[in-house]
Each structure stands twice: as C-alpha cells, then as structure tokens.
Amino acid sequence: MQRRPRPQFQPPAASAIVAGIALLCAAAARAQVQPEAPASAPAGQAEAPLEQAAPALDAVVVRSRNRIEKLQDVPLSISVVTGNELSRLDAYDIGSITRRLGNVSWNQGNQRTSSLSIRGIGKIGQTEAQDPSVGTIVDGVNFAYNALTSSFDFTDIEAVEVTRGPQGTLLGKNTSMGVVNITTRRPSFTPSADYSLAFRDRDGFTGTLAAGGPVIDDLLAWRGTFSVSKQRGDVVNSYNRDVTYTNTDRVSGRVQFLLTPTPDFNARIAVDLQPRAGEATNGRTINTPTPSTYSNGTPNTSVTNEVRLARRWFTQNTGFTVGDYLYGGADGRSVNNDGARPLVTGSRGAAAELNWKLADGHTLTSITAYKDYHFNAVNDEGTPFDVSRNSGGFWNDYKQFSQELRITSPLGGFVDYQGGLYFIRVHNKAEYQRVWGNDAGAWFASNAQYGRLDADAAGRLLMLNSLANLSMSFNSPAGVQDIRNDSLAGFGQANWHLSEPLTLTTGLRLTREDRRNSGRSAIRSQGNAPELNPVVVGNVSLGGFASDAVGALAAGNTAAQLSLADQVAQRYFGVAPTATPGEAYNSLSDAQRRQVADAKAIRAAQIGVLFNQTEAQPYQETQPAFVLSPSYKITPDLTAYASLQYGEKAGISQFVNGRSTPVKAEKTTSFEVGFKSALLDKSLILNADVFLTRIKDYQQSVRILDEYTTEQSGVLTYTSATGNVPKVQASGLEIDGVYAGIRNLTLRFSGAYNRAVYKKFPNAAQPVENGYAGASPYRDISGQPLAGAPKYTFNVGADYRYPVFDDKEFHTSANVAATSGFHSDNSLSSYSWIGKNVLVDWAVGLGRRNKGFDVSLVVTNLFDDDTPRGRTWNSYTPAIPRTVSVVLTGRL
Template sequence: MKTRKSRRPTGSSATHAAAPAAARWQLGRIALAVALLASQTAFAADAPADAAKGEGEAKALDAVVVRSRNRIERLQDVPLSISVVTGAELERLQATDVESITKRVANVNWNPGNPRQFSLAIRGIGKQGQTDAQDPSVGIIVDGVNYAYNPLASSVDFTDVDTVEVTRGPQGTLLGKNTSLGVINITTKKPSFVPEGKFLLSYGQRQTLYGTATYGGPLVDDLLAWRGTLSATKGRGDLVNAYNPDLTYANRDRVSGRLKLLLTPSADFNALVTLEAQPRAGEATNGRSYNKATPTVYADGTTNPLSTDASTRLGRRWFTDQSDYSYANDYLGNAGRRAINADNYNPIVTGTNGAIAELNWKLADHTVTSITGWRNYYFDARNDEGTPFDISKNGGGLVDYKQLSQELRLTSKQGGFVDYQTGLFFIETQTNHSTRTGWGSDAGAWFASVAQYRTLDTDTSGRALLQDSLNRLYKRVDNRYDNKSAAIFGQANWHLSEPLTLTTGLRITREDRNTSSRAYLDDTGAGALINPAAVNGINLGGFLANGSGVLDSANNAAQLAVADQIAARYFGKAATGTPGGAYNSLTAAQKAQVAAARALRRNQVGVLWNEADAEPFRKTQPAFVVSPSYKFSSDLTTYLTWQYGEKAGISQNVNGLSYLTKPERTNSFELGAKTVLLDKTLVFNADVFLTRIRDYQQAVQAVDQYTTAQNFLPGGSQTTAYTSYTGNVPKVQAHGLEIDGVYGGIRNVTVRFSGAYNIAKYKSFPNSAQPVENGNLATPYRDISGQTLPGASKVTLNIGADYRVPVLDDKLFHTSFNTTFASRFNSDNALSSYGWVGASSVTDAAVGLGRQNNQLDVSLIVKNLFDSKVYQSQTWNSWTPALPRWVGVTVTGKI
C-alpha cells in the first residue's frame, strides 16, 4: 500500500521519528524546548510548513504556533494575550494538574478548595468559588470540548499533553462555550502512523508512586491509527489523621486511561475518537487546616465571649471526661505533630468518564468540523468537624453531573481579503447535587448554646435529652440544575492591507436554566419525639409549646400523646389517662429541659421545604470582539482588542424561595505588542489591559425572605434577617500590565518568563458580608468598594529554564527549574484583616541524565525545592499549610 503522507498527522510523534538522531540536539542558540513547541502543536493537513519541520532543523523562536482560534497560527500573529506551555515542559517537572499548569503562566491563579469548590482566576478576578448552578468564569477546554463544570478538571492528572494555551479575556466567538474571563485550552497528543511507545515511572517521598505508559501506531496502515495512555498515582499526604493514621490529607489516588483512534480514509476526511475513564477513588482534601486560638476581642475592641468557640465547647464536662484529648494539647497542638484528629472524615471520592468524536471534512476551500462530546462526573464527600468526638456524622455533598455538547464549525481557507469561521454550538448539562448534614451522639453537647447546655447537663434526664436532641438526625437538601445553551457564532479576519488586519467576531447565545430543590429530614434519629410540630408548613410530628416548655392549648390529641411519651421516656412519668396529663405533671425545671432540647434541635434543623422550582433564567446574550492589528515588520506586531462577553444568570433557591441572579457582563480592552528581538533569540510580548465587569457574580448579603417572614414580633413589628447567597456585585475592575517571553540566546539554554502587575478592585460593592472580626456588629453587611478582590496578588512572576547539553558521546545531561512568585493577597472572601497571606515563591527543579535517542533517562525531581511554608490560606482561627518539599526519582524511556 502506498503511503499518503499528506494524511498523516504532522505532530510531534511523526516529526520526532523522522528527524536524524545525530542532528537532534544540534540546535545551538535555539533551545530544544521551544523548537518542540512549534512541532507539537501542528495538526493534520492544516499544519503550516514551519510546524512540520523536524526537530533537527533550527527553527526561529517566532515559529511558535497556537490553536487558540481553531486553526494553526503563529503566536506572534494572534491579537490576544496568550501564554503557551508545552507538554514536554510539564512532563519534565511532573506538572500534571491544573494547579501546576497555572504556575507556569502569569496572571492566572488556582485557588485551593475541594474538587467541587476550587476556582480559577484570571487577572485577579474569579477567586470566589463556583456554585453548581453557575458557569465557570475561566473556561477549560480539553481536546476541543468545553468543561462547563470546573470540577471536571479538579482531580485529574493531565498526561501525554501536547500543549496548554491560556487565552485571557472574554471568549466565545470561536471557542465553543462562552466564558467571561478567559480559557485554558489543553490539547493531548494525537495518534500517529509512526509506532511510538514511552513510559514514565516515579517514586518519591510519602510513598508516592506515579507511572504512565503510552503506546500507539498504525492499526491499518495509512487508514487507522491509535494511541493509548494509562496513568496511575498513589501516595500519602503530608498530614496524618491522628484518629486513623492510615488516612492522610492531600494524598493521591488516581488511575486514568485514554484511548484515541484516528481514521483517515481519504485526504479530504479524517475522524478522531477519544475515550477516557477515571474510576472513582478517594483523596482527602477537606479539613486540611490547623486551628489557632480565636481572638478574644473584636475589631472594635469589644470582648468576644467565645460562646460558640471550640475552646468553650471543648471545655464542657461532656468533652473533658475524655482525658486523652484536650483543647490546648490536641485541638490547637496538632500543628506541631502535623496531624488532624477527625473520627468521621473519609476521603472525597471522585470519578469521571468521557467520549469525544471529532470529524473533519475538506470541501473545496472550506473545512467542516464536527465535535461531539460527552462527560460525566461523580463527587462524594464525608466531612468532620476536626475532633475525635461523635459530632458531625456522614455529612457532606454528593454530585452526579452529566454534559453533552455539539459544535459544528465551517472554516474558510486562509489568505485573500477575508478568512472566517462560523458555526453552531449546543451544550446541555444536568447536575444532581445533594447536601447532607448528619449529627452524632455528641452533637447536642457541641451545638447547644451556653444556656441550653447549662440547663441540660444537670441530671440524667437532661443529659439523655441532650444526647438524643441530635443523635442520628440527618437532613438533606436536594438540588437539580438543568441548563441548556445554544449559540451561533462567527469571526472574520479582514486583511485591509498587507500590514493591517481587522478581526471581528459575534456570538449570540440563548440560555435556558432551570432549578428545583427540596429540603427534608432524611432520618429523624433517636430524638424524633423532640421534633418541632412543623417547619415551614411541613409536619414533623411534634407538639406545640412555648419557650418554657408549657403546652399550647392548640395541641390535638396526637400531639399531646407525643408530649406524654417524652415525659415517660425521659422522666419516668406514667400516663394519666388524660392526654397531656403525664407531660403536665413535669416540674417547671423539667419542662425547661424539654424546651431547651427542642430549641436546640429546631435551630440545627433549620429551614425545610417541599419540592420548589426556582424562577428560570432565560435570555439571549451577545458577545463580540473587535481587534485591529498592525504588522510593522515580521518581528513586530501591535494590536488593540475590545472583547465583550456575558455570563449566564443563575436560577437558584435560597431557603426554598427563588433568588434569580443577573447575568455578568464583561468589557475587556487590551493594547499589546508582540516582538522578536536579538536575531530571533528573544520573543517578547507585552500588553496593558482594562477589564470592567458589571453584575459580577459572587457571594453577597441580602434579605433572608424566609427568616424575615418568621420574625413577627408583638404589635406587628418585624426583624429583618439577612443571608449570604450568590448574587451580583455592581462593579468590578482590573487593569495592569502583562509580559510573556522566551529567550534562547544562551547556548543549550532556554529561558521562559512571564509576569503581571495587576490591580483588581471592587468599584462598587455595598453589601459584602461582615468579616469574622466584625461578628459583634448588628449591621450584617459592609461596603468594601475600592478594596482589592480576594485572591488577587498585585505582582505575579514566573520564570523557567532548561539546560540541555550532550555529554559522554551519546548521553544528554539536562536540568530545569520553574519558579512562581505571587505578592501577598487576601484569602478570605469577606476580606478579613486576618485573611492576608504573605508573598511567596515556589520552585520546582529537575536534573537528569539520559540517552540522546530518548531510550532511557533518569531524573531527580524536587517540588517546592526551598520548602516554602507560606500558608495557602488563613482565617482568624485557622490556617491551611503549604505542601512541603517533595523529592522523587523518575525513569523515562521508550517502549
């Protein structure tokens, strides 16, 4: 069979095999890492000549290409702020997750949380964690498919990566789902008709074992090729659960597989099918924090009574009876032992599967592309309050998520007066999210107010009521989010003259978002008799009584029977034959004990409601881009970009009542220059930007309609209650300077650098929640207009370098490092004065020796080389420690 080379992918696999081994490392002043970048991002028949060159040919740094506009283009020709990281660079330092990727580009931040609550920020905006009903502010695209739910990428190892491109500013006139802040575009390697196999095996501190294996090649010569990747990680975390030493925090437990099939029946058609699976496994994330003593005064100097503080609760006789655990030595002292003590905590279980079908047809001067994607995600958390007592029990969250997307795109041939892309996009998502709250036998003693505890912990009957008040009680809130988004989009490059190009794009999106929810008692536990009569109109089978425990005259016979059962069970009072007689025979002190237990239970149960549909969000939303660019020479291009985008509003229930959040509207302006200097050994790109957002979506304080309605006082007056929910901040703004570059002017060395000076502030935010140090104030909100957004460092820098030199005839010595720096930021969403985290830098490094033909390589890898101990976050009484230094040995080679 003849080989039709034009059909074969021109990606890294093919070019690597074709390059003469003797010339492979003769790049001189042009470093290998950047040369790989040009070859690795090319795709199939669309790849330009520069991208198809072999590794042994010297290529200028300005040959770096990107796919951020759905076609292969020189990075220097794209009028956008884009950062590019190669898969080879990520692999050398085992940077496999989203956090590691963001450490290699400027002005992009990963904000820690559990797999469901983590968030991404670009230009200092986006720190606020996402809700399940909300679109991500920073989109993630993997192999052409949008992740409409951030957790899809949260606990995944990205292996066999080709390139990662980060594009800043609103996106949507090309890239599938519209986003308001930017996109991280991850592309994994495609099958090749040249057989290729490789492996990686790493072992390091904390019993960490990490391995990957990739193999592929032709199944049917020139017709069908495949590529398979298997990845597995297993390792202990840095903090131990003292209650169960086999459980550690920040452990790794991941296994995933990917299979790709490339079909090329003709020069005008190809199909790429991807199947992925990551079976469910557990990693301990929640609760990875240490406690410190709560301040005894509020910000205004008022004494903090510490009535609900752990110091008060653990000082109660109920807990001091356990002599081997104390507030001072354990609750506060575990930091010195690098331990956490939690009896009911289990690892968070996650898992995901996916399938993608990408079809490409060449029709005359156009290409038609169809991308169909399906993805699911599973999340199950079991949390604990951080003590060895039976307080929190089987509580946490459960998520079952599914998405189906379809993109159909028409792309014209490049060249001439205008080239363009246009298409249709549709995505449907379904999220079933349940929040569970469970209480154990010690929960009553923990959650009781000072007065309630004093009343109940006086005799055997009171202690029985205290224990049963919450024991084995379970509450559940079920939410279902059904979202649909359909769009038509188009973008055109108008070549007005040889140096002047005008890029215009428009997107029209129709959003349809629906939410339903309910809150109910899943199990009434040991204290069913202590239930209130009803909550929010839902009958719970209790009886009516006043705050002193005196029966209400409105009780019916069934309710009086319940009161008599309480009298018999807890006080030994026999039935009198008169409904309510046994209960009425209780002393005033005994009735006060019943009232205290009932109030404790009622407060913890909170709001219940039957199935309720929130007001849907339905709207047609525009997005556009206008960007003139001028090429002064082949080495200097300038551009001006205006991007506008909208993020869908949120359909949601709060305490069973509908709270509709308005859409987020973003205008982003950017003036940039892309240059190639010093005889093409330095690529230097810079831009200044201004981002303005109206109705920014994050947590705000608003009137709690349900609780306010319950707060009727004598005389008809009413006390207004407030609650926190995902609402709208009127105005947010960020502006600053970004740089990004690569230098290859030193023999055998490549230096990549990026940085940003960024001011991200609330222009108008009159209703932020009070920080904890203002917890004594009657006003439940404050105006923080003009203050810096949480998580927004003013200065971020990144520098990475690779040194590679032939030694010992056929060997290659190599060393590399990556350092990321961030100036101080506030880790608290309410901007607490206790939430500031100091400036920090983290360095990862590697040194190794291998064969020049890549048959075998051995490297020593160190993460957090200088063991930076700057906290990840902190509040006024806790902090999350940094991940400590990790050292491992890695062996890679060809199969």
C-alpha cells in the first residue's frame, strides 16, 4: 500500500497557544466504545427488526493513547467495559466498576484509605503525601489522590478502560502500575433525556437524569447529569439506630457545554459538584475475642478491650456487657459507637477543554482542570462509653490544579506522534484530630494503674481528669500537615510504521518533582487537668512539675512548678498550700503521690509525640519514564506485540514522630508479550498477554528505628511507617475476550493468573500474633505474596436480549467476579487471610426496544456471599449482603 507523504511539521502559532490557555479549555483523553446497537427509531415510528447477526466486535475503540483507536490495534494490555453494561447491573461505584475489568481490584478501606491495585500491586497504607500506584482519569482529568474516586457514583458513563503497566509518556500524570480511564457521555446536538429510578431494600433509592441537546444549533450544545443515591447500611449502631454502616448518602451533578464555532475548533466546559454528606464507613467492625496466647504460646497479658470492659468503672453500666461488644451483639450485625460520626466527604471540580485543528493537519490540545475534596472522620473505640469524643480521624482539605498542552500529528505517514507539557499542583492540608472523654483515663490505664486509681474517690477523680476534654492535633504521622507537591513534565510518544505490518511505538517522559511538607503536633485544649502535664515533651514545654515514677518531686523544680504540685495536692486531696512551695505536695502519703504519678503517666502516654512547626526534607528529583513496544500484524485479525515500560513514582516528604523521614522513589520496569485476535468471523475477540513487573523501592509500610522515642527513652525502639521495600515482583498471564457468536447473547470474560511477591523484604513489621516479649522487631517475608494480591481472578459478564410482543425486548444480564484467597493486612498476619470468594450480580427485565421505558429486577451479590472484606486477630469487616432493586429506566 502506498503511504501518503507526511506533512512537514510547523509549530503552532503562539497566539493559538495563548488563546488556548486564556480560554482554560481542555480536550479530554477518554475511552469510548462504538454503540452496541443502532440508534432506536423515534417513539411512534416502526422499528427495524432486531439485528440477529453477531456484531463486529473489533469495532471497540479506546483512547488510552489520546486518540480514538481500535482496541485490537493498541499494543497495550487493556480491558474495556461499556457504560451500558454497567447501568444494566446498577454498577455505579468504583468497586462495582472494577469487578467488570481484568486484573484490577478496589481495596475497600474508608473514603480516604481505599485504593486501586493492578496485577496485585497498589494495596498500600495511603498517606496524604503519597501518589497512588494506579491512576484514575475522568474525562481527561487525572486524579492525584485515591480519595477522589472512593465515595462517588459514576453515572452517565460512556466507557471505562483499564490500562496496565507504567504510564506516563501519555495520559497526564505518570503512574507506576496503570490507569483506570473513565469517560462520561459528552454533549451533542441531538436532544436526549434519559432517566433511571431504582428502589432498593433498606430504604434505598437511586435516581439519575441525563439530558442535553442544542442550545444554538451547530454552535452550542449542553449535557447535564444529576444523580442521588441513598440507602441504609446493613450494620446498625445500637447507640443511635439512625446511624448504619455502610450507608449511602450521595448527591452529585455535572453540566457540560460544547462550543463548535468552526470546523477546526471545539471547546468543552464542565463543572461538577458533590455537596458534603456523611457515610458511615469506619466502625463497620465486628469484634471477636482477642486471642489469649501469642503465636509461640506465650500468654497474652496485654490490656485488651475485653479486660477493660470487665473493670468496675464500666460494669457499673449494666445496660452494656462484653457480650454486646463481641460478635456483633445478639443479632450479629450491631455495633455500639457513641462518639463515631459518618465520614463527611464532598468535592467540586471544573474542567475546560480546547482542540484546534491546525492547517497542516496537526491538532493542538489544552487541558485545564481544578478539583478539590473534603474529608472529615470522627471515630470511636466501639463502646457506648465516653472514651473518644469527636476524634480519631483526619480533617482533610485537598486541592489540585492541572494544565496540559499537547500537539498531535495526523495519521497516515511514516510516523505519527504526540508531545506536550503537563503540570499539576497539589495542596493538601490535613489534621489528625483527637479528643478524649470522661471515661478515657479508666480505658487507657494499665491494670496496675487502674487498680491504684480506682481504690478511692481521689484516685477516681485523678483518673477521670487525666484525659477528660484533652484535645490534640495528634501525631499520626503528624498532627497537622501542609503538603505541597508540584510536578512538571515533558512527554512524547511516536508510532513508527516501519512496514505495513510492523509498527514500533516509542515514548519518553521527563518529570520534575518538587514535594514539600511542613507539620507539627500540638495540644489544642488542655482539658480538665493541665496540672498533670509533663514538664516537656520532645522540645515542647508543657509547664508541668517534675516527679518520678512513684510521684516523688524531682530536684530542680522551680517555685512555680512546686506551687503547681501544691495545687494538685489541694484539688485532689484537700491539702492546703503553705508558705513553702512544695510542702503541701510532699505531705501526701506515698499511696497518694503514686496515684498522681499514675494519672500523669496515663496523660503523658496518650499525649505521645509533640513537635513544633517543622519543615520536612523535600523530595526534588527529575524522573524518567519510557516505553518501547513493537507490534506486528500477522494477519488482518491477529496482532502480536511486546512492550518494555519503565516508570517512577515520586518519593515522599514525610514525618515519623516529628523527624523528617524521606521515602525514596518507586521504580517500576514492566515486560509484556501478547496478542490480539478477532476470530470466528470476528464474533470472538480474544486478547492475552504474559507479563513480568519488577519494582525497586516499593512504597509501603515497613519497620524502622524510631529515632524520636529512642532518643527520649534511651532504649532502642521501633515503629512502622511508610518506607521502601527493596524488591517486589509480579508475573503472570492475563486473558480478555468477548464472544457474540450465539444469537442474542454477548459474553465478556477476563481472567488472570498473577504471582505478586516480595522478592526482597527483610524489614517487615511483625504481625500482631508475634507481639510476645523478646520477638525481633523485624520479620523477613521475602518470597511471600503481597497483601491484597490473589493468585487467581476472573470475571464473566453475560447479556441476553430477545424480541417479544412486536416492539418489546426481554433481557437478562449477569456478572460473576471471583478471586482466590489473599491476606488483607500488610503484615501478612495469619489472622488476616481472606478465603476465595465469588460475587454474582444478576438482572432481568422487559422494556421497549426504543429504550422509551424499561423495568428490571437487579440483584447484587445474588448468592449472598459473606466472605469478609478484611480480618484482624480480633475483628473482621463483614461483607455487604445481597441487595435487591427494582429499576425503571426510560427516555423523556
């Protein structure tokens, strides 16, 4: 075949670039699939007979490389699911969506800590200063924070695709394991109005409306999407039965405008809003008895919650017993949380896009976007007692601004290419808030401390006041963090058409990362008893008086400190101060002074680490990414390809107990060999690949020396913090396919064998069952599987449609998602093993073939699989039970 000469490249006019930035517009890189059926006839007109032949499945297209390309021509491991398939099974949240895609999983935590993983990699303890391993792109806008996907319903979707392996030479922000690319339906000049109403059990309701059309014919079009979703959770808080876990409370809206003033120019403006609302996720925990022995048989003498609840302080409340605390109460699905609140989240966003088609056939694209996110968690220890009060969680305000400029060459020459610049600025202000209540002293006291303090009225008052109403910006990993991340990159990718069947794809990216973090941990309110403060914590003076472990005054107290000790003697024991500072305190009995020491020790232990405003060591580095991928079209319907991909995830600027403890960059190299085929007269699409992914300095929780505590105590102390695992590896086989060779039936399937292991990890934290005295602070788990990485996964989707009653259609759909077992906790505790599970969603319905009206019965988790979502040695997170919905859809 003769190729037409490639036009000579001419740089775009500067005025065009300036105009593009000024208009704040962006051309979204989006996935899309060709319509699954011909457009239906207008209401009232006769319809054509239902097409019985197998559809041309090789028409599926993707935008993983910022172009509309046939999936079968892209030398990458990609899975695609259409928006129509998602809506048929009422699948709107990210967890439901990923159950339809190959070798990608949603790791459920709360709205802030949930994460995506691909090929078993990505289930990590999310920190505020850390990039996700798997990126998410929505309408061309990259989300640099996992939480932006966790508490949202994705409605009015065109398609979702997952691209596996390091990304960065295209697709906005670089990621180390892959990208989930979500594309919504865009404005058009064809009027439309579609609605959906779903009525579920547990008072559930979801309503969506998507409408649009021309505002000015051939010049301005719009599309608006509105959704509301509410449902009670299946686990009830007995303390306040109107609070349930995991409930749904979401309202969101999106409006888009498309401007097309000339054939060579188009602009799209989009604004989205999800107002703040509360969903109870933290607290969905069923407690089980704490094991009485450690793994080596040593008795467990730690102060467990069961031990605490047996104390007189708590047994006075005869309305609550240990039996109510364990196993979810009498019904097995109840918790008692007096202080917990639903987690409040909300988000706003705006994006603008602009495409110019230049005279020489090139296209200039500008993408500009803003996105913010709010998160507020208030947690509880799981009892109706006043231990935690409006505390135990993060308050986050996250903002990101991004700008991309991209030039795209026309197709058809010896080489086609894209290149551009990408910038993203992230600002995340996070505070970990903690407040103690009136029962906190009795809860956190050791057995010995509790025994001495509960002996008389004075001791009980000391125990109560030790923590009551103390409020802190608590060290976790800092009380307050001010995170500022800037990322600037230049990228380019080219497809070299060396011959008619052979194409070589090359790409390169250079990213300059500048990441900074300042923080502090501080007391916000001294609460009931500032007189029980330590003298100093770290380098923060708290103004207390110095005394030893049994309460005797230490040498060197000032007159003011001795007077403070006398105030303690008077307040708790009725001993009036004298003219000599310290005399009243010294007149206390040994037992009384010991009670004061116990109360001070409880307070000091809970205060933990304090440090003044400090700037952590920044992370500043230029990072490369590249791709080298030949593909060869063996026949028109069979393409083989290989790829070498390399990418880096930025290091982290962070604190560990007030000390700057930077984390190195994560470096990923991925090899892949695969084929893409269209078989059986194109009724079967079968794609497969084998892969090998190697990661150096994988970012995850590791065990490190606690420099702060070691320095304070003089004893070597260790802690767990985000650090680097020396080597991680994943290897395996992936299969994706679609079959439409049976009349009226379409089958989609994917599966993976995946072996994700720690190749070298000598400094893992010990699991809780190894917490016996004398145990090494480290555990070598080299060769063990990664947490959250099942060895086998597969999913199968089926859609059957049959014409009935002239203009009606009977339809049924199903999706089966199965995984083998895996550990749910990063320390690979033997108690954290989650067995194999199978989730089946099913729908059956009847509707008009022109989509004017349809009614369906939709059942998620059809067989009520009760495999827990997570386990620890004394608790588990139960599965979401079966949900039944009646769904009405139609067109207005």
